[in-house]
């Protein structure tokens with residue numbers, strides 16, 4: 231008999247409806263994928279709404295959502311589980327993937343390409359019609375219940391070839407391409423999230439669009455929706471618009487003096 235550490239999975243239920251503004255039919259596709267036991271791959275730049283989308287989907291499905299931020303040290307045991315020593319006894323602790331699977335919830339692996347290659351292999355039998363998770367250390371093979379969903383995200387923008395998803399991994403997923411919303415929609419999101427007036431949210435969206443156009447000039451990524459909302463919050467806290475955009479937006483984008491100067495001009499043209 232294995233002693234197991236018990237968790238309260240209900241802590242991962244989202245009780246209040248998260249504010250999510252759909253860009254297209256991604257909600258319908260997400261719900262249909264889940265109903266058909268298909269895994270989801272969310273592609274898109276940082277801060278464009280992928281996590282919020284997953285929170286909304288989990289709320290709609292009344293499913294617990296367990297999110298894992300992947301990194302290059304993430305091992306299979308971190309996902310699946312491991313034995314811990316408690317009071318000189320070996321106790322099994324489910325990892326987030328096993329936990330979500332056993333509860334019939336959603337496991338969201340954020341930035342999957344950051345994880346070690348051997349870690350991504352563990353999801354292969356889970357993402358085809360076998361839908362099973364082998365837990366070698368326990369000598370068990372868990373079959374995913376129908377409600378269980380695996381979702382992963384990655385940002386194609388700054389992946390090197392070595393960090394790209396292998397075709398054998400990506401071709402298991404239903405893929406949704408996320409991008410920054412259209413300006414009108416983005417301004418509405420900024421307004422709803424920060425409570426600022428429409429004039430300011432439109433200006434901030436304009437600034438974000440201007441920075442995004444600098445991608446060809448070497449800026450790895452323009453300002454995300456998240457970043458402009460943060461800058462508005464600085465303004466609401468009493469920081470003047472120019473300083474809020476400097477500290478809240480452009481300094482977070484680059485250290486390159488020329489690009490910073492170009493973006494500083496953008497700020498002063500708007501405020």
Ligand SMILES: Nc1ncnc2c1ncn2[C@@H]1O[C@H](COP(=O)(O)OP(=O)(O)OP(=O)(O)O)[C@@H](O)[C@H]1O
Pocket residue numbers: 249250251252253274275276277278279280281282283340385411419423455456459
């Ligand atoms: N469609 C949307 N509806 C509501 N809020 C949004 C939407 N898109 C972006 N946001 C706002 O932008 C913020 C950042 O979005 P989110 O955390 O979902 O980004 P992400 O794509 O998961 O980024 P990362 O890849 O860095 O994890 C949210 O907290 C929310 O305030």
